[in-house]
Amino acid sequence: MYRVLKATQLAERVFQMWVFAPHVAHHAKAGQFLIVRVHEAGERIPLTISAIDGDAVRIIFMTVGKTTELLATLRQGDMIRDIAGPLGLPSEVSKYGTCAVIGGGVGIASAPIIARAAKSAGNHVIGIIGARNAGLLILEDEMRACCDELFITTDDGSKGVHGFAADVLKAELEKRTIDCVWIIGPAIMMKVTSGITRPYNVKTFVSLNPIMVDGTGMCGSCRVQVGGTTRFACVDGPEFDAHLVDFDLLMQRQRTYQTEEREALEQYHEHSCSCKGGE
Amino acid sequence: MEDRPAGQRVHDFFEVSPGFSPDEAMLEAERCLQCKKPKCVNGCPVCIDIPAFIAEIALGNFRNAAVIIKADNMLPAVCGRVCPQETQCEGECILSGKEKPILIGSLERFIADWERAHGTSVPEKQASTGHHVAVVGSGPAGLTAAAELSRLGHKVTLFESLHEAGGVLMYGIPEFRLPKEIVRAEVEQVLAMGVEIRLNHLAGRSITVPELQKFDAVFLATGAGLPSFMGIPGEQLNGVYSANEFLTRVNFMHADQFPVFDTPVKKGSRVVVAGGGNVAMDAARVARRLGSKVTLVYRRREEDLPARIDEVTHAKEEGVEILTCASPIRVIGESCVTGVECVQMEMCTPDETGRPAARPVDGSSFIIDADMFIEAIGQGPNPLLISEIKGLARAKKGNVKVDGEGKTSVPRIFAAGDVATGAATVIWAMGSAKTAARAIDRMLRED
Known part of the structure; x- marks a missing residue:
């Protein structure tokens, strides 16, 4: 059992949680993830390790299904049944020159830890964070503190540049040389944004989030196509060369359990509404 | 002891066979010829004293039978169910040519189930040696090595990447062949011998290779978990x-x-x-x-x-x-x-x-x-940990190379089970684990 040390809401449906997990905290590096099982009958879901502090790690998640909704009900002092990690390979951080770290939506959760690692490796770090609207924008202060420059975009123009992170990236690429780019966000956003860097031949990493079960290389559920070969995101990734990733396949496989996910969530809502009188 | 009808079985996850009743077990045990040179024991990869435990069953001394089995095998309820007895002990049984062999597997299962229902006893342990061994993986090989090393007086920490111990016994073999409650009970018995377990610890990630090498010895039992x-x-x-x-x-x-x-x-x-x-x-x-x-x-x-x-x-x-x-x-x-x-x-x-x-x-x-x-x-060895150990020699299919005693090319690191042999049976994993555990014991005593 792993204790929740602090739980706060960052934005609509977006939550941040610090949990006591020394085995993860003492070994985790930027880009790695952990697997959470909330309760005894729970499923195993992967979440990015978004910050490390002593014996604790931070996770940030959006409520998209039963498990994340359940996780969001936990408060300080509550227990999470299982946390395994750190899993996956760390980000390939080295001194590239100028780096851009781009976070989209809840994917911004992974941005500061990578930006910090890139910064301490001696890079000039440009941060670009984008969300649908100003209310959904998270970790702005944190990104500002660890990046040399920070750009903000919103789809509706309620804050920063009106548009997508991809637009800002394109404008910057036209102005100057960027040596390495990390893009973390929804699959479609990573597909579109990495399409921008391709003609400039910029080394671009994306962090993939396919469906996983064990997260240790045992089941093959998270297999993705990278450069025409099958790779397991849990042990060979989660970061891959963006220009080699088959994003359409990733999105197709992410939809495998859509029906079941909806069913689980509906049942959970019916159940929790009758218990708590709704929220 | 008849199998449950198939038409019923396909609608549930209960076992195919309900197992022997005490009377059926004693009747079956009486058929045993008690050979002077028992060939069945040669057929057993962990060398259980088969005639001795069968003799105790025939007399109705089920507790004694359990003690005899557990001297050589800490997972009898598992082995009684999933061992390929037809090519091992039962295949060697002298009666297999004439009538049918003694159903040794079913008798082993009966004793294990009987003991679980009537209260288990923890095998005696030797005096503490002060040595501390890391066992990586809690499948059949890891559990066997952990139990054996603990019995020999060593402190054991068992690392498991998943949220429950048992490895392939839990994730691979279905409930109707091996009920999970039975695996849990047998894992509990290993832990009752003083073995400490760390769940959710993926070796190579949650504990690094240098950290593992701080133990007096390391036993790799990471199995063949990589799907082809x-x-x-x-x-x-x-x-x-x-x-x-x-x-x-x-x-x-x-x-x-x-x-x-x-x-x-x-x-x-x-x-x-x-x-x-x-x-x-x-x-x-x-x-x-x-x-x-x-x-x-x-x-x-x-x-x-x-x-x-x-x-x-x-x-x-x-x-x-x-x-x-x-x-x-x-x-x-x-x-x-x-x-x-x-x-x-x-x-x-x-x-x-x-x-x-x-x-x-x-x-x-x-x-x-x-x-x-x-x-x-088929499955291969999960390369995650073994590829991070510098100087660890690997065989063709990626398995860890070991000598007859489970020694790898790296000092103080041993390996057994599927990670060393390639995907095989539960009992072969246990047999090789026991051999390697004894080699670790000898090494530590010579230190």
């Missing part, structure tokens, strides 16, 4: 599973009980399983229990099926259609599986294993309509 894929077109479609994934979802995450348990699994109306080993049979029989029509496709002949005869028989009884001399070449579908294209195979000269090599017949392809495809074509 056939590499055929369409393998990425939704509805294609490795047997590992399908079985883990159901056995370990209880996806058959979705949405009471949160992990889902697809329940195909028509499932094709590729493979012919025990894992393929397990996947096929699980799919039957989820209500699917199941066709198992195997590239060689029926007599070449590597699965235990019992498993093949049970699978057939439960309505699994076995299609031999055929091999999948393509999975068909837009985003989800709609069919599996197979090709007929012809047999040619036998290979080094004595089985004929299979060759596709030109122009013989045919399509099986299916909405799910499960590949059970």
Whole structure:
């Protein structure tokens, strides 16, 4: 059992949680993830390790299904049944020159830890964070503190540049040389944004989030196509060369359990509404 | 002791056989000739004193029988169920030529079940040596080594990456062949010997190789958990599973009980399983229990099926259609599986294993309509930890190279079970683990 040390809401449906997990905290590096099982009958879901502090790690998640909704009900002092990690390979951080770290939506959760690692490796770090609207924008202060420059975009123009992170990236690429780019966000956003860097031949990493079960290389559920070969995101990734990733396949496989996910969530809502009188 | 009817079995996950009653066990035990030079013991990879425990059963001294078995085997309820006795102890039994062999496996299972119901005893331990051994992996090899090392007086810490101990016994072998409550009880017995367990610890990640090497010795029992894929077109479609994934979802995450348990699994109306080993049979029989029509496709002949005869028989009884001399070449579908294209195979000269090599017949392809495809074509060692150990010699298929005692090329690191031998049986993993544990003990005492 792993204790929740602090739980706060960052934005609509977006939550941040610090949990006591020394085995993860003492070994985790930027880009790695952990697997959470909330309760005894729970499923195993992967979440990015978004910050490390002593014996604790931070996770940030959006409520998209039963498990994340359940996780969001936990408060300080509550227990999470299982946390395994750190899993996956760390980000390939080295001194590239100028780096851009781009976070989209809840994917911004992974941005500061990578930006910090890139910064301490001696890079000039440009941060670009984008969300649908100003209310959904998270970790702005944190990104500002660890990046040399920070750009903000919103789809509706309620804050920063009106548009997508991809637009800002394109404008910057036209102005100057960027040596390495990390893009973390929804699959479609990573597909579109990495399409921008391709003609400039910029080394671009994306962090993939396919469906996983064990997260240790045992089941093959998270297999993705990278450069025409099958790779397991849990042990060979989660970061891959963006220009080699088959994003359409990733999105197709992410939809495998859509029906079941909806069913689980509906049942959970019916159940929790009758218990708590709704929220 | 009769098997439950297949028509009933396919609707639940309870065991095929209810096991011996005490009277049946004693009657069976009385058939034993108590050979002076018992061949059955030679057939047992962990050398249980089989005639001795059978003699105690015949006398009704079940507690004594349990003590005798557990001197050599800490997982008797598991082995009594999943060992291929027909090619081991029972295959060697002198009676197997004349009438039928003593049902040693069933007797072992009976004693283990009896003891669990009547209170277990913790085997005696030797005085503490002050040495501390890390055991990586809590499957059959890891549990055996942990128990043996603990019995010999060493402190043991067992590292398991998943949220529950047992390895393949939990995630791989289905409930109807090996109830999970039994695995839990046998794991508890190992822990009761003072073994400390760290769940959710993936060695190589949650504990690094240098950290592991701070222990007085390291025992690698990480198994053969890496699923092989056939590499055929369409393998990425939704509805294609490795047997590992399908079985883990159901056995370990209880996806058959979705949405009471949160992990889902697809329940195909028509499932094709590729493979012919025990894992393929397990996947096929699980799919039957989820209500699917199941066709198992195997590239060689029926007599070449590597699965235990019992498993093949049970699978057939439960309505699994076995299609031999055929091999999948393509999975068909837009985003989800709609069919599996197979090709007929012809047999040619036998290979080094004595089985004929299979060759596709030109122009013989045919399509099986299916909405799910499960590949059970074998597993390799998970490279994650072993590739991070500098200087660790590996064999052809990536397995860790060991000598006859489980010593690897790196000082103080030992390995046993599937990670060393390649995918094999539970009991072979346990046998090699016991040998390696004793080698570790000798090494530590010479320090």
